[in-house]
Amino acid sequence: MKTILTAATAFLLLGGSVALAQTPTRMAQFNAWGSYSYTASGAKVCYILSTPTSMQPPSVDHGDIFFLVSQKPGQGVSYEPQAVMGYPMQEGSKVIVDIDGKKYTLFTRGESAWMENAAEEPQFVAALRNGTSMKVDAKSRRGTATNYTYSLAGVTAALKSIDDCK
Secondary structure, eight states, X not given: OHHHHHHHXXXXXXXXXSOTTOOOEEEEEETTEEEEEEEETTEEEEEEEEOOSEEEOTTSOOOSOEEEEEEEGGGTEEEEXXXXXXXXXXXXXXXXXXXXXXXXXXXXXXXXXXXXXXXXXXXXXXXXXXXXXXXXXXXXXXXXXEEEEEEOTTHHHHHHHTTTOO
16 A cells, blocks of 8 residues: 555656646556556656665654656656655755665755756666665755665566656
């Protein structure tokens, strides 16, 4: 149930201008990663999504946390990574994503974060495909340092499932 709720939340964040009645279709589940699709303004959008295996510190309410990679062929977007927190992040802060020791910086806006350097997106996706774990460090608006660990089991198959998103 949490995965479906999370997928619906991701849909709402991905499709900001889409009517709220629109719901994603779950295409498949690949270990820790699920693949989803929906149609917005006549164009198909696909994404993969996972939730953390651990959240720190345990003493705070993290809300719904997930990481996704979207494919929006109608908008010319291919494999766009996005971190989504269940809380507003500190304005001007950065989210650091570490995939097996390789670090990437994401800029923040509200509860979401995207690649600071879009030219690094292909390397990021390649690291996801070849990696075993991912850690995400963020800072809440209140200044609380948080970090999340994700399994990368199934990410390659999930990405492959949205290769032909049309």
